[in-house]
Structure formats: structure tokens, C-alpha cells
Amino acid sequence: MVRSDARENRARILQVAREAFAEDGEVSMNQIAQRAGVGPGTLYRNFPTKEALVLVVYQHEVDRLMESVPQLLATHPPLEALRQWTVDLVAAMRKKHGLGDALSPDAHQVIAEQTYGPVIAAITQLLDAGKHDGTIRADADPRDFLQLTGALWRAASGPEDRSASMLALILDGLSAHRRS
Numbered sequence: 001m002v003r004s005d006a007r008e009n010r011a012r013i014l015q016v017a018r019e020a021f022a023e024d025g026e027v028s029m030n031q032i033a034q035r036a037g038v039g040p041g042t043l044y045r046n047f048p049t050k051e052a053l054v055l056v057v058y059q060h061e062v063d064r065l066m067e068s069v070p071q072l073l074a075t076h077p078p079l080e081a082l083r084q085w086t087v088d089l090v091a092a093m094r095k096k097h098g099l100g101d102a103l104s105p106d107a108h109q110v111i112a113e114q115t116y117g118p119v120i121a122a123i124t125q126l127l128d129a130g131k132h133d134g135t136i137r138a139d140a141d142p143r144d145f146l147q148l149t150g151a152l153w154r155a156a157s158g159p160e161d162r163s164a165s166m167l168a169l170i171l172d173g174l175s176a177h178r179r180s
Contacts, residue, residue, distance in 0.1 A: 010046050012036045017057050022095055029053070051107050061092045062115045069122045078130035083171055085126060086149055089119070090163055093153035119146060130174070137176045145170070 016036040020027040029050050033043040047053035065088055072081035103111070123142035130136025148170050152163040 009036070009038050009042055013038060013043055013046060013053075014057060014060065017053050018060070021054065021057060051103060054103055055107060055110065058092075058095075058111055059114065061095070062118060065089060065092060066118050066122050069125050073126070073129050077135065078126060078133060079135050079171060079175070082123075082126040082130065082136075082174075083167065085122065086152070086167055087164075089149065090152045090167075127174075130176075134176055136174050140174050145174070 013032065013036045017032050020032055020035060029043060029047075030040060032053070033040050036043070043053075047056065065085065068088065069081075069085060072085055075081075076084065120142045123145050127136055127140045127142055127145065131138055131140065149167075152166055152170075155161060155163045155166060
């Protein structure tokens with residue numbers, strides 16, 4: 001049983017870390033502790049290393065993405081739900097790649113292993129909904145889609161960001177109505 005103040009501290013640390021990492025992947029653990037209003041001991045008790053903190057923040061982001069699929073499908077046609085979900089995925093992956101040196105190659109591997117299955121399951125759910133309603137081609141494969149979207153989060157962000165037009169091309173290729 002964890003005390004409520006300990007749960008609140010952990011939640012505040014995670015929120016501050018999420019925001020801090022989005023601003024600058026080079027933020028220090030001490031800066032995170034200060035922003036969260038906790039002592040270094042509290043921070044390190046919850047997250048012994050910066051890498052441990054980054055992994056938990058990233059896992060929360062992946063969980064949020066996976067949990068968003070049913071709501072997106074309930075409120076949007078499948079192709080639009082897939083587009084919105086992919087935009088969120090791209091943003092999450094850009095954050096992860098932006099952390100650069102904060103993650104060792106082993107940590108990158110851990111993230112890949114922990115998230116691949118859930119991400120493929122989410123894409124499968126989105127693609128299957130479109131296959132079911134006839135808007136997405138029957139041969140669309142979630143692994144291919146994930147491979148293609150890898151280019152989106154590696155594309156330059158900012159004024160030269162081509163990811164929206166690239167995503168439009170990918171989604172157009174998935175459309176069941178475009179096949180000849």
C-alpha cells in the first residue's frame with residue numbers, strides 16, 4: 001500500500017518530467033525534482049536513474065496511445081481515426097528520439113520490445129475497422145504501416161515538416177477505393 005502523498009509525488013514527478021522532456025531532453029534530474037517540488041531523495045527513490053524515468057514517461061505515452069483507439073473509432077470513421085492516431089504516434093516517437101543521449105542503446109531496445117506488440121495491436125484494430133467498413137484495403141498489414149510511418153517521425157519538424165503530406169500519401173495508399 002502506497003501512501004497518498006507518495007502517489008501524488010510520483011504523479012507530479014511524471015507530469016513534470018513529461019513536460020520537461022518535451023521541452024529539452026537534456027533536463028537534469030535535479031531540475032525535475034525542483035520543478036516537481038520534491039527533494040532529490042524522493043525523485044531517486046521513485047526513479048533511480050534518468051533512464052528509468054524516461055522509460056516510465058515513454059511507457060505512459062504508449063499506454064495513452066493504445067487506450068485512445070476505442071474512443072477514436074467510436075467518434076471517427078476508421079481512416080480518420082487512423083490518421084489522428086498516427087499523428088499522435090508520430091509526436092510520441094519524435095519525443096522519444098528527441099531524448100537522444102538520455103537513453104542508452106539498451107534502453108532503446110527495451111522500448112522497442114515493450115511497445116512493438118501493443119502498437120501493432122492498435123494499428124491492427126484501426127485497420128480492421130476500416131477493412132470491415134470497406135474503406136481500407138483488405139491486404140493492409142499493420143507491420144507495413146508501422147514501417148512506413150517510421151519515415152514520418154524521422155522527417156524534419158518545424159516549417160519544413162512534410163509528415164502531414166507524407167501521411168496523406170500513406171493513407172491514400174490504404175484506401176480500398178483507390179485500387180484499380
